[in-house]
Amino acid sequence: MPAYAYTGLTASGKTVKGVESADNVGALKASLKRAGIYLTAVSETTATVSKGSGMGREIDLTALFDRVSQADVARVTQLLGTLLCAGITLPESLSALTDQVESQRFKGVLSNIATRVNEGSALADALSKYPDIFKPLYINMVRAGEASGSLETVLLRIAGFMEQQEELRSKVTSAMVYPVAMAVVSAGVVALLMVNVVPQITSMFEGMNAELPWNTQLLIFLSDMIGGYWYLIIASFFGIGWLFKRWRATEAGRTTGDRITLKLPVIGDLARKVAIARFARTLATMLASGVQLLQALDIVRSLLGNVILEKVVEVARDNIREGEGISPALKRSGEFPPLVTHMIAVGERSGQLEQMLNDVANAYDREVSTAISRMTSVLEPVMIVVMGGSVGFIIFSIMQPIMMLNEMAGQ
Numbered sequence: 001m002p003a004y005a006y007t008g009l010t011a012s013g014k015t016v017k018g019v020e021s022a023d024n025v026g027a028l029k030a031s032l033k034r035a036g037i038y039l040t041a042v043s044e045t046t047a048t049v050s051k052g053s054g055m056g057r058e059i060d061l062t063a064l065f066d067r068v069s070q071a072d073v074a075r076v077t078q079l080l081g082t083l084l085c086a087g088i089t090l091p092e093s094l095s096a097l098t099d100q101v102e103s104q105r106f107k108g109v110l111s112n113i114a115t116r117v118n119e120g121s122a123l124a125d126a127l128s129k130y131p132d133i134f135k136p137l138y139i140n141m142v143r144a145g146e147a148s149g150s151l152e153t154v155l156l157r158i159a160g161f162m163e164q165q166e167e168l169r170s171k172v173t174s175a176m177v178y179p180v181a182m183a184v185v186s187a188g189v190v191a192l193l194m195v196n197v198v199p200q201i202t203s204m205f206e207g208m209n210a211e212l213p214w215n216t217q218l219l220i221f222l223s224d225m226i227g228g229y230w231y232l233i234i235a236s237f238f239g240i241g242w243l244f245k246r247w248r249a250t251e252a253g254r255t256t257g258d259r260i261t262l263k264l265p266v267i268g269d270l271a272r273k274v275a276i277a278r279f280a281r282t283l284a285t286m287l288a289s290g291v292q293l294l295q296a297l298d299i300v301r302s303l304l305g306n307v308i309l310e311k312v313v314e315v316a317r318d319n320i321r322e323g324e325g326i327s328p329a330l331k332r333s334g335e336f337p338p339l340v341t342h343m344i345a346v347g348e349r350s351g352q353l354e355q356m357l358n359d360v361a362n363a364y365d366r367e368v369s370t371a372i373s374r375m376t377s378v379l380e381p382v383m384i385v386v387m388g389g390s391v392g393f394i395i396f397s398i399m400q401p402i403m404m405l406n407e408m409a410g411q
Contacts, residue, residue, distance in 0.1 A: 004028050004042050005017070006028065006039055007039075007040050007042075008040055008041075009037070009038050009108050009111050010037055014104060014108065016037055038108075067103075068105060068106045068109070068133050071166055072101070072103060072106060074163050075159075076097055077138075077155050079097055079100065081152050081154075081158075083096065084151060084155065091114060091117050091118050094110060095114050097110055112129070122146055124140075124142045127139050136302070137286070137303065140286070140291055140296075141285070142155070144289050144290035150290070154289045157289055161281065161282070164281060164365070165278070168274065168278070171369060171372055172368075172372065175375060178376065179379045179380075179383055182383040182384075183383065186390065189387070189390075193391070195223070198219060198398070199223055199227060202220050215400070216397045219393070219397040254307045258306045258307045258308050258309075261306070262306065266371075266378060269371055270372065270375055274368055275305065275306050276360070277360075277365050277367075277368055278304065278305075279303075279313070280340070280364065281361035282296075283297070283300050283357050284353075284354045284355075284358045286299065286300070287353065287357070288354050293320060294320060297316065297317040297320070298317065300313060301314055301317070308335060312329065315329045325345065325348045326348065326353075327342075327344040327345035340360055343359060343360050
């Protein structure tokens with residue numbers, strides 16, 4: 001049996017080399033493919049094949065750190081749509097994109113997809129092998145684009161949609177950076193004062209015969225607690241967080257938590273607007289790409305991130321099966337604003353549902369930006385007041401007994 005020296009790519013994009021025995025190159029290619037290696041170069045050799053030298057035993061640790069972001073997927077999708085619009089075939093376009101990607105893991109994924117497409121597989125089926133990179137929304141839109149013969153248009157639409165979603169996510173994330181940073185700094189400053197500064201100053205009060213003010217007694221108690229049992233406090237925070245996470249993983253926890261979230265001032269308004277913008281944009285994009293309405297609603301429902309709104313969309317989907325429109329179910333729920341349900345109803349009657357959904361998404365994208373600005377403007381002074389109030393309480397609780405001592409000494 002001849003031996004072959006080969007070079008290939010793993011699914012994570014790592015280049016591997018080795019020597020294997022096979023009846024022919026085709027058999028070698030099939031054997032390596034079963035091991036997750038995709039052949040890129042091969043030559044016959046007289047080298048001896050050592051037992052246990054197969055690359056299937058190799059552990060690729062780089063895959064643990066080489067993550068493929070949705071921004072990378074959006075950029076590749078945009079390039080793929082552009083290449084297809086220029087008349088380049090799908091296999092050639094995929095091969096060209098493999099060289100444009102920096103992530104070794106993504107490079108391997110694209111190489112594998114290109115191989116499958118070359119072997120006659122549909123692009124959507126090849127993409128479905130990587131559900132952690134290509135979401136159901138993405139795969140279903142690609143499948144609809146292939147069925148309708150407008151794959152390049154759908155890919156460009158997907159890329160635009162993903163960029164808009166990434167922009168929306170960035171706005172929400174950026175809005176949370178400042179309050180989180182302020183909370184961490186405030187907690188750090190207060191903990192430092194309570195552990196290092198307060199005990200040194202309050203030790204002078206131990207010899208006082210006069211009764212200390214209640215706030216000073218509270219300060220000393222808190223300082224002793226934090227200084228003596230800090231490890232229990234930290235463990236309690238982690239324990240409460242773990243229990244809360246377990247509770248939120250239950251059906252009752254998700255329902256109760258999401259209902260409370262929607263009723264919270266400022267945050268609830270923002271969460272609702274983000275969900276509505278995502279609902280409208282996603283549904284409009286999928287309908288424009290040729291995905292059937294019921295299937296589109298199933299996918300959209302899973303993207304809302306709120307059980308209450310998901311149940312509303314589920315009822316709307318069931319009503320459509322019974323011959324009713326989307327808007328009546330959304331209106332009856334009371335969870336979608338009247339403007340949204342009215343525009344969807346107009347779109348259904350006029351046959352311009354996609355356009356109306358896009359208009360709703362654009363309007364609520366602007367509403368989200370306004371809500372984020374409003375939330376930031378509210379949180380900034382609140383965080384400053386909380387931080388200043390905590391430090392002020394510590395200083396006042398220390399100074400009050402000292403002033404009492406001075407008054408007693410003056411008498």
